Amino acid sequence: MICSIGDNILSPLGFTSAENWNAVCSGHSALKRYSDHFDLPEPFCASLLDWEKVEEKFAQLPNNHLENYTRLEKISILSAADAFQKAGINPAAEDVLFVLSTTKGNVELLQDLHDYEPSRPYLWRSAQLISRYFGNANEPIVVSNACISGCAALHLVKPLLQKHGFRYVAVIGADVLSKFIISGFQSFKALSPDFCRPFDADRTGLNLGEAAATIIFTEMAETKRNTIGIVASALCNDANHISAPSRTAEGLLKTLRSVMAAEKNLSASDIAFVNAHGTATRYNDDMESVALDRMGWNKLTVNSLKGYFGHTLGAAGVLETVISSHELLNGQILPTIGTQNPGTAAEIHVALQPEKTDKPLFVKMISGFGGSNAAVLFTKFLAV
Amino acid sequence: MKNLKILSYSRITDDFVSLNGDLILRRSASDEPNNVARHWLSEIYSKIGMEYPKFFKMDLLCKAGTMAAELVMRSLNMVNDEVKENWAVLCFNAAGSLDDDRTYQQTIQTKENFFPSPAVFVYTLANIVSGEIAIRHHLRGESSCFVLEDFSAPVISRAFEDALDTADFGLGGWIEFDKGHCDVLICAVGTGNQAELTDFSAENLNSIYQKKY
Numbered sequence: 343m344i345c346s347i348g349d350n351i352l353s354p355l356g357f358t359s360a361e362n363w364n365a366v367c368s369g370h371s372a373l374k375r376y377s378d379h380f381d382l383p384e385p386f387c388a389s390l391l392d393w394e395k396v397e398e399k400f401a402q403l404p405n406n407h408l409e410n411y412t413r414l415e416k417i418s419i420l421s422a423a424d425a426f427q428k429a430g431i432n433p434a435a436e437d438v439l440f441v442l443s444t445t446k447g448n449v450e451l452l453q454d455l456h457d458y459e460p461s462r463p464y465l466w467r468s469a470q471l472i473s474r475y476f477g478n479a480n481e482p483i484v485v486s487n488a489c490i491s492g493c494a495a496l497h498l499v500k501p502l503l504q505k506h507g508f509r510y511v512a513v514i515g516a517d518v519l520s521k522f523i524i525s526g527f528q529s530f531k532a533l534s535p536d537f538c539r540p541f542d543a544d545r546t547g548l549n550l551g552e553a554a555a556t557i558i559f560t561e562m563a564e565t566k567r568n569t570i571g572i573v574a575s576a577l578c579n580d581a582n583h584i585s586a587p588s589r590t591a592e593g594l595l596k597t598l599r600s601v602m603a604a605e606k607n608l609s610a611s612d613i614a615f616v617n618a619h620g621t622a623t624r625y626n627d628d629m630e631s632v633a634l635d636r637m638g639w640n641k642l643t644v645n646s647l648k649g650y651f652g653h654t655l656g657a658a659g660v661l662e663t664v665i666s667s668h669e670l671l672n673g674q675i676l677p678t679i680g681t682q683n684p685g686t687a688a689e690i691h692v693a694l695q696p697e698k699t700d701k702p703l704f705v706k707m708i709s710g711f712g713g714s715n716a717a718v719l720f721t722k723f724l725a726v
Numbered sequence: 727m728k729n730l731k732i733l734s735y736s737r738i739t740d741d742f743v744s745l746n747g748d749l750i751l752r753r754s755a756s757d758e759p760n761n762v763a764r765h766w767l768s769e770i771y772s773k774i775g776m777e778y779p780k781f782f783k784m785d786l787l788c789k790a791g792t793m794a795a796e797l798v799m800r801s802l803n804m805v806n807d808e809v810k811e812n813w814a815v816l817c818f819n820a821a822g823s824l825d826d827d828r829t830y831q832q833t834i835q836t837k838e839n840f841f842p843s844p845a846v847f848v849y850t851l852a853n854i855v856s857g858e859i860a861i862r863h864h865l866r867g868e869s870s871c872f873v874l875e876d877f878s879a880p881v882i883s884r885a886f887e888d889a890l891d892t893a894d895f896g897l898g899g900w901i902e903f904d905k906g907h908c909d910v911l912i913c914a915v916g917t918g919n920q921a922e923l924t925d926f927s928a929e930n931l932n933s934i935y936q937k938k939y
Contacts, residue, residue, distance in 0.1 A: 383840065445852075446850075464873070481875075488853050497868075522830070525842040526844075526847035529847055579860040580866070581861050584854050600892075711853075712854050
């Protein structure tokens with residue numbers, strides 16, 4: 343079984359997975375209203391990190407002056423350091439590979455490069471500095487596949503462990519927000535002026551969020567503590583439009599069919615819940631509802647975590663997998679906060695209240711610009 | 727493991743366009759050398775006789791990638807309206823979408839001149855080029871985009887081999903556009919019986935990338 347042996351979430355709700363899990367169980371949201379922020383003319387709602395706290399935490403790390411690290415690199419390093427500690431493995435070992443999932447990396451440096459070298463906005467450079475911080479000499483992989491980056495990175499884990507000789511793969515998802523990203527989404531009319539309402543009939547758009555999240559994977563026959571394992575993953579392109587999802591949900595449907603066909607005897611009746619992308623844009627949520635409907639999954643519990651963290655871009659697939667793994671292992675499905683009155687193109691069951699489950703599987707699904715869709719099927723992997 | 731072959735490949739650089747190892751266009755030396763891109767890419771578009779209105783909306787990275795993919799698919803007689811469910815699209819580069827990112831940044835740099843454009847912003851994602859290629863050729867397999875420091879045949883061939891564990895064909899490769907310069911190698915990869923086809927390997931990928939025209 344390819345399973346997680348250590349994870350971390352660094353978000354405004356906490357610096358560890360446990361802190362984040364406790365916060366979401368208490369119904370806390372990191373979303374706030376901002377005006378006159380990032381020198382932007384329009385106000386917005388987002389989940390922004392407290393950078394003084396991040397600096398404090400970063401100052402406690404050893405070797406934190408190897409480089410003048412950027413905001414993105416700092417949260418990535420902090421997140422990975424905690425996950426490696428939890429996993430109890432040496433990140434410098436030659437059988438450890440780093441995979442960074444980010445959509446925009448250090449793009450904020452285009453506004454002002456400060457004292458950084460000209461190569462610093464390049465995503466590969468951040469990934470190198472992050473893996474080298476840990477003394478890892480392998481060339482890291484950078485996946486930059488818009489909103490699905492995190493799940494596209496998870497999709498690489500199986501071949502890296504089973505075919506390419508790595509014993510451990512550390513998937514780090516991270517993005518920070520800036521004038522660049524917020525203004526772009528605003529120009530796209532994709533941002534809600536208010537707190538987001540995933541799958542709500544009156545949803546008005548998404549909120550963005552800053553976070554880093556890490557999962558360290560390895561392949562084991564048995565485990566000493568309860569964790570999650572990857573059963574199957576799939577990516578599919580809609581080949582329809584670069585910025586609008588397919589109305590028939592063709593690509594997402596294909597990913598769901600693919601993960602359910604990956605092994606014999608996989609049954610939807612064993613799925614505890616589907617953690618959707620649920621951005622609260624009209625088109626995304628409608629499309630996801632159509633995919634679930636076409637799977638015949640109208641009665642399955644679906645939730646979205648965007649009301650807690652916002653859409654954390656390259657971190658989303660990783661962060662939401664970590665939260666979902668806590669849901670599965672604790673048998674407790676989180677409600678979709680922000681949503682009151684679900685209403686999507688197809689009728690689905692959106693969790694509005696906490697629900698109990700003892701089923702063994704969950705599906706993480708996600709879609710994004712470029713017509714890309716991903717689904718990953720996870721299972722409980724229980725201690726013997 | 728499948729016996730993978732390079733079914734067709736094309737190159738678009740600052741200086742030439744080639745298809746399956748044959749030069750098909752060379753940029754005339756009189757053109758401005760430091761920012762060849764815009765005119766050169768338009769010239770390629772008209773000279774290869776491509777007809778695709780979406781081309782004119784694209785950023786330069788997507789223009790370069792889409793034209794190189796067009797040449798490859800054309801040489802395979804695969805430019806048609808048929809949906810291709812089992813074709814993967816894999817793109818690799820060093821700059822991601824930084825060329826378009828810089829263009830977008832200019833539209834928001836100062837408060838006085840703040841005109842963020844959704845038409846520019848949509849191209850500020852590294853994987854849009856894979857989406858454009860998938861749309862043009864109706865490719866509905868997996869698509870992904872990877873950023874690495876330099877062209878690396880081993881990294882690219884490893885990713886193609888992994889994707890082709892499930893997909894039947896792969897289209898993509900190195901699609902770099904940065905600071906006015908382009909460097910594109912696109913290949914179609916799949917199983918093929920024809921003896922004249924080149925084996926898909928890191929070594930062969932590297933030699934078709936390095937070949938000068």
